[in-house]
Amino acid sequence: MTAVSDALAIASGPAPMPAYRGRLAPSPTGYLHLGHARTFWVAQERARATGGVLVLRNEDLDRARCQPEFATAMLEDLRWFGFAWQEGPDMGGPFAPYAQSERLPLYRAAFERLRAGGFVYPCTCSRKDILNALSAPHAGDDEPIYPGTCRPRLSPPAGRACSWRFRVPEGEAIAFIDGQFGPQEFVAGRDFGDFVVWRHDDLPAYQLACVVDDAAMRITEVVRGADLLVSTARQGLLYRALGWAPPAFFHCPLLTDDRGQRLAKRHDALSLRALQRGGSQPHDLRATWATNVPSAPGEFFQQKP
Numbered sequence: 001m002t003a004v005s006d007a008l009a010i011a012s013g014p015a016p017m018p019a020y021r022g023r024l025a026p027s028p029t030g031y032l033h034l035g036h037a038r039t040f041w042v043a044q045e046r047a048r049a050t051g052g053v054l055v056l057r058n059e060d061l062d063r064a065r066c067q068p069e070f071a072t073a074m075l076e077d078l079r080w081f082g083f084a085w086q087e088g089p090d091m092g093g094p095f096a097p098y099a100q101s102e103r104l105p106l107y108r109a110a111f112e113r114l115r116a117g118g119f120v121y122p123c124t125c126s127r128k129d130i131l132n133a134l135s136a137p138h139a140g141d142d143e144p145i146y147p148g149t150c151r152p153r154l155s156p157p158a159g160r161a162c163s164w165r166f167r168v169p170e171g172e173a174i175a176f177i178d179g180q181f182g183p184q185e186f187v188a189g190r191d192f193g194d195f196v197v198w199r200h201d202d203l204p205a206y207q208l209a210c211v212v213d214d215a216a217m218r219i220t221e222v223v224r225g226a227d228l229l230v231s232t233a234r235q236g237l238l239y240r241a242l243g244w245a246p247p248a249f250f251h252c253p254l255l256t257d258d259r260g261q262r263l264a265k266r267h268d269a270l271s272l273r274a275l276q277r278g279g280s281q282p283h284d285l286r287a288t289w290a291t292n293v294p295s296a297p298g299e300f301f302q303q304k305p
């Protein structure tokens with residue numbers, strides 16, 4: 001456990017201002033598609049523009065959905081498209097390992113810190129329980145706002161699996177400047193509710209793993225899809241609770257198909273693999289994107305405790 005504590009201490013301690021460190025964080029749950037490639041390309045361009053480092057992180061925590069064949073394909077497809085990274089699961093680096101499935105002790109240490117600090121509480125609600133408890137139908141594709149059923153619960157139930165939720169500060173506005181979309185503000189309890197940081201299957205939830213890795217890998221700017229804007233507010237709360245400085249954020253508009261639907265891994269025809277087999281060339285695909293990459297980094301506003 002000493003190594004884990006040290007790693008967390010390093011991530012939270014004062015550090016000299018690092019050069020730009022960006023990351024690509026794909027999840028091997030299917031083949032990468034053009035939408036991923038466009039967001040990743042922005043990340044790569046922003047790292048290149050400053051002579052920075054690009055980290056590849058394999059977000060393979062979801063054991064049920066991640067498959068080794070997709071992890072292999074992921075690396076092949078990224079290379080084919082023209083991506084080059086300086087640290088990653090295939091080449092190692094100073095913050096190895098770069099696959100989330102190999103980083104569980106780090107997440108657990110951060111979770112224990114949240115637990116010791118009283119930031120989280122055990123929750124036994126199923127998704128159905130939560131939907132049933134909501135008075136208004138849930139709109140959009142973000143998760144429903146947790147109704148707070150288990151908030152008073154102090155200790156986990158005996159002999160029963162539970163998840164752990166972060167108790168958000170009701171009514172507090174979490175503000176940050178996004179490098180692409182400018183000033184953003186999300187109100188805790190209104191725009192998002194208590195969110196899961198540790199899952200009932202004893203794995204860290206996305207929000208926690210992402211924050212722990214970005215902090216431990218000294219990422220200075222997170223470039224990702226605009227669907228994660230609200231998650232940035234959640235993650236801002238995790239950074240504050242853990243005592244770490246958040247990185248800058250730059251969210252990219254999402255690619256849609258010709259019916260206005262967001263590209264997803266089910267759009268097989270637009271997978272990099274299918275495009276390659278169909279004879280597409282990466283530079284032609286990239287030429288179809290309007291490249292407009294502003295140079296301003298985003299920043300978190302000082303949050304009032």
Ligand SMILES: [Zn+2]
Pocket residue numbers: 122123124125148149150151
């Ligand atoms: Zn609950």
